Amino acid sequence: MKWVIGCFTLYWLLFQSAYAIEHQQVKTVEGDQFDVVSISDLKGLRLFLKNPHNQQYYKSFNNIQQQLKQCEQLSFAMNTGMFHPGFSPVGLYVEGAKVIQPLNENKGLGNFFLQPNGVLGWNKKQAFILTTQQYSRRDFNVEYATQSGPMLVIDRKINSLFLPDSQSNKIRNGVGIRNNKLYFVISKNSVSFYRFAQFFQRNLKVEQALYLDGSISSLYIQKNKRNDQLFEMGPIVGSVDKTDCQIK
DSSP states (O other), rough: OOHHHEEEEEEEEEEOTOEEEEEEEEETTTEEEEEEEEEEETTTTTEOOOOTTTBBBSSSSHHHHHOOOOTTTEEEEEEESSSOSSSSSOOOEETTTTEEEEOOOOOSSSGSSSOOEEEEEOOSSSEEEEEHHHHTOOOOOOOOEEEOOEEEEEEEEOOOTTTTOOOOOEEEEEEEEEEEEEEEEESSSSSHHHHHHHIIIISSSSEEEEEESSSSEEEOOOOOOOEOSSOOOSSEEEEEEEETOOOO
């Protein structure tokens, strides 16, 4: 069955877990294809950077799963935020309410420094995507946060830096937010910044969206048996299912 919704076709809903994770495969009228993982319950959502036992960077989805408790299952994961060659975050990184890397307000070269860049953050009840400038002016009680750039959508408008006729196409991934629901997106085919941002604005109708990375973009979906393993990664976002854990 195919449902036509607005200007895109929703092929199928693959799963919904205990943490309200939904996975959709979407094709636009232009022919671009995207995987969309939407998360409305933030309790199981975490950031991963280093194994707490040996302080080694995880670098892969498999290494995260191996470190989890036997009763825990990594149900979704994606690379989230740019990193240096040694895998340390380029910008802000907060894990378990602890600031591991401070906010980066410097100027520089590369996608991270295209303005405005921004911050994805959340606690158990609330998530947000803000420009770096907005974040620096507010006091948030966050459990997790990661900084990346550039912003794709700002107040429902596509970043004015992006050119509609750009031929710079890559596999890209990013995250958007609407009504406190997060939408993690990865393209199946190579797309420009503009077409990627347009998907968030037009098809997902998000309020804000942030670019996470390109070329190394990777996705893990346990129930779909997808586990991208082509690239080593720095910061990783993941949702952990504790359904099988016994309550003591």
